[in-house]
Each structure stands twice: as structure tokens, then as C-alpha cells.
Amino acid sequence: MKRVRVDDIENSLQPAAVMRPLTDALGLTDLALNYYELEPGDSFAFAYHSHEVQEEAFYVISGTATFETEDGPVEVGPDEVVRFDRDEFQRGWNRGDESVRALALGAPLEYGNQQKLRYCATCDADTDTDLRAAADEEDAVVAECVECGAETGRWYRGSMDGEVP
Structure with a gap:
């Protein structure tokens, strides 16, 4: 048996205020x-x-999450679970x-x-995206269009407002 306290896991740099990866902590x-x-x-x-191999489920504990899907937005409220199959796009x-x-x-x-699809203003289209650590700033992640190399987003630890560079 392995037991962890969620608040003891370090917060990961993500486009969410808090994301605590529990996979490794629980083994x-x-x-x-x-x-x-x-x-x-x-x-x-x-x-x-989308994930080629992995199916994904989200259990909403509190609040309401809205998922972008190929069929339009789907709201998931407290004590509800939504599942996405392999190769099914969502955010x-x-x-x-x-x-x-x-x-x-x-x-x-x-x-x-x-x-990973993000809107690229240079290409004026949703294009595949590569994520990387920012070379010019510590504790930042940058999204780049794979077609033209333009930056399509930037996120900072503690300030996850990175939708537009």
C-alpha cells in the first residue's frame, strides 16, 4: 500500500492554478x-x-468543467465523470x-x-503544437506552431494566463 497527501505533492507548471501529479508519488x-x-x-x-493510446476520465469534485469536444461543449458538474476514448479530441x-x-x-x-492543436495567428489556423521550456525565462512553458514556429502560448508558474503570447 502507498498513501500520499495531495497537498504534499509539488504543484506542476500547467495551465491550471494547481496540478499535482499523483502517478509517481503513488508508484x-x-x-x-x-x-x-x-x-x-x-x-x-x-x-x-487527443491521446493515441490512453483513454482519459475526469471526475469533477466541485465546480463545473466545460470540455471542448468534436461535438461541441460538454459541461460536467460536481460528482459527475466524463470519459474520452483514445484519439478523441478534448480540452x-x-x-x-x-x-x-x-x-x-x-x-x-x-x-x-x-x-495538440492550438490556434496560430501567423498560419490563421489550428495547427499542431510543440511544448518546450522557455529558453528566455525560468519556470515558463512555451507552445510553438509546428508549421511556422510562431509562439502560440506561454505559461508561468503561479500565473497560468498563457493563452495568448
């Missing part, structure tokens, strides 16, 4: 598990994305006025190839 080998707290405007992910947001607390579960642990 999980077949399941990805992450705890999230989203303030209004925060997202679970850096981009609209979850907090579009409300109150915080969202949720668990994200993915299985198997491996993602496989992950397509």
Missing part, C-alpha cells in the same frame, strides 16, 4: 492520476488534444465563476503520440 504503473484545481479561465491542458476548462476541483485518470499510463 502507479498502469494508471496516470492527477489532481487539479482550476480558477476561472484555467484549463486542464495546454491545447485541444477541459473552467468557464464559470467558482473554482473547479477534479481528478484526471488515464489508462494505460503511456500516452502514445499526442496531437
Whole structure:
């Protein structure tokens, strides 16, 4: 048995106010598990994305999360769970006025190839995106268009307002 306290896990640099990766802390080998707290405007992910291998489920503890899907937005409220199949595009947001607390579960642990789509103003289209650590700033992540190399987002530890560079 392995037991951890969520608040004891270091917060990860993500487009959410709080993202605590529980997978390694619990020694999980077949399941990805992450705890999230989203303030209004925060997202679970850096981009609209799909996983080649992994299916993903989100359990909303409190608040309401809105997921962008190929079929349009889907709201998931407290004590509800939504599941996304392999290769199904999605991105979850907090579009409300109150915080969202949720668990994200993915299985198997491996993602496989992950397509990440973000809007690129230079290309005037949703394009695949690469994420990297910012070379010019400590504790920042940058999204770049794979077509033209333009920056499409930047996130900072403690300030996750990175939708537009």
C-alpha cells in the first residue's frame, strides 16, 4: 500500500492554478492520476488534444468543467465523470465563476503520440503544437506552431494566463 497527501505533492507548471501529479508519488504503473484545481479561465491542458493510446476520465469534485469536444461543449458538474476514448479530441476548462476541483485518470499510463492543436495567428489556423521550456525565462512553458514556429502560448508558474503570447 502507498498513501500520499495531495497537498504534499509539488504543484506542476500547467495551465491550471494547481496540478499535482499523483502517478509517481503513488508508484502507479498502469494508471496516470492527477489532481487539479482550476480558477476561472484555467484549463486542464495546454491545447485541444487527443491521446493515441490512453483513454482519459475526469471526475469533477466541485465546480463545473466545460470540455471542448468534436461535438461541441460538454459541461460536467460536481460528482459527475466524463470519459474520452483514445484519439478523441478534448480540452477541459473552467468557464464559470467558482473554482473547479477534479481528478484526471488515464489508462494505460503511456500516452502514445499526442496531437495538440492550438490556434496560430501567423498560419490563421489550428495547427499542431510543440511544448518546450522557455529558453528566455525560468519556470515558463512555451507552445510553438509546428508549421511556422510562431509562439502560440506561454505559461508561468503561479500565473497560468498563457493563452495568448
